Amino acid sequence: MAAKRKAEVDQKSCVACGACAKACPIGAVAVWKGMWAKVDTGRCVGCGRCEKACPASVIRMKEVEA
Amino acid sequence: MKKKKWYDYLWIVSATYLILGFFNILFAWIGLLCFFIPLLLAIFGGDKLYCNRYCGRGQLFDLLGNKFHLSRKKDIPGFLRSKRFRYGFLIFFFIMFFQMLFNTYLVFQGTNSLKEAVTLLWTFRLPWNWAYHGTAAPWVAQFAFGFYSVMLTSTVLGLVTMALFKPRSWCVYCPMGTMTQTICKAKYSCMGCGRKKKYRREPLT
Ligand code: SF4
Ligand code: SF4
Ligand code: SF4
Numbered sequence: 249m250a251a252k253r254k255a256e257v258d259q260k261s262c263v264a265c266g267a268c269a270k271a272c273p274i275g276a277v278a279v280w281k282g283m284w285a286k287v288d289t290g291r292c293v294g295c296g297r298c299e300k301a302c303p304a305s306v307i308r309m310k311e312v313e314a
Numbered sequence: 315m316k317k318k319k320w321y322d323y324l325w326i327v328s329a330t331y332l333i334l335g336f337f338n339i340l341f342a343w344i345g346l347l348c349f350f351i352p353l354l355l356a357i358f359g360g361d362k363l364y365c366n367r368y369c370g371r372g373q374l375f376d377l378l379g380n381k382f383h384l385s386r387k388k389d390i391p392g393f394l395r396s397k398r399f400r401y402g403f404l405i406f407f408f409i410m411f412f413q414m415l416f417n418t419y420l421v422f423q424g425t426n427s428l429k430e431a432v433t434l435l436w437t438f439r440l441p442w443n444w445a446y447h448g449t450a451a452p453w454v455a456q457f458a459f460g461f462y463s464v465m466l467t468s469t470v471l472g473l474v475t476m477a478l479f480k481p482r483s484w485c486v487y488c489p490m491g492t493m494t495q496t497i498c499k500a501k502y503s504c505m506g507c508g509r510k511k512k513y514r515r516e517p518l519t
Contacts, residue, residue, distance in 0.1 A: 265491060278366075303483045304395045
């Protein structure tokens with residue numbers, strides 16, 4: 249089976265602005281307690297919109313085994 | 315697509331605010347809301363709900379950069395998103411803010427007279443006398459000019475970084491954003507201490 253893509257946040261550098269959450273079409277990423285963004289990997293479909301929106305460019309798409 | 319909520323239109327409020335300041339500087343006082351609401355939400359709510367939902371400025375940059383294609387959408391340089399720059403800018407912003415408050419005080423005291431000007435980027439003094447109609451005490455107007463200068467300066471900086479990098483680049487070094495995130499982190503770690511638990515970074519999920 250092909251590897252899937254999931255968003256991954258570098259939480260140390262995240263500025264918790266929430267641009268990713270606004271960009272995500274299915275609400276799979278949210279800012280947690282005003283500190284950094286967390287991805288719900290179970291729901292993330294790997295579309296990459298959050299990666300494009302993140303002003304700090306701290307989201308990377310990671311290949312994971314399906 | 316997600317359905318738009320009323321708070322997705324707060325960029326209209328932000329834009330209107332900047333425009334009103336051209337006609338009557340006293341409207342600048344309303345901008346205090348953009349200082350107190352995020353801080354109160356961070357202190358009592360423990361989150362960045364303001365940034366994440368209500369901030370019209372962030373929405374405005376998003377709109378101009380994405381819908382109007384006014385952004386190159388390039389990665390922001392590393393130093394601009396470094397902790398050192400973000401906190402350094404916050405401190406600089408605080409110093410300039412207190413200087414503005416001190417100016418207001420000097421006018422209140424009568425030491426200085428009212429200067430009907432807006433200072434852009436803490437340097438360039440723009441005449442702005444048409445926006446003051448002598449309807450308020452001089453110190454009230456002085457604060458309005460000072461506060462509007464802060465708001466206009468941050469908008470200009472935000473527009474420049476929006477154009478050069480990603481639309482919401484301002485949010486990376488926005489003093490309010492840095493401050494609310496710091497409060498949230500402090501609050502969380504304090505809660506951890508209260509429960510006699512060590513503050514640990516949540517594992518990457
Ligand atoms: S990759 Fe797409 S689905 Fe996954 S969190 Fe980002 S925006 Fe949401
Ligand atoms: S857009 Fe980037 S910096 Fe902003 S909350 Fe999401 S991951 Fe963090
Ligand atoms: S970081 Fe600043 S400009 Fe961005 S959403 Fe938060 S308060 Fe608004």
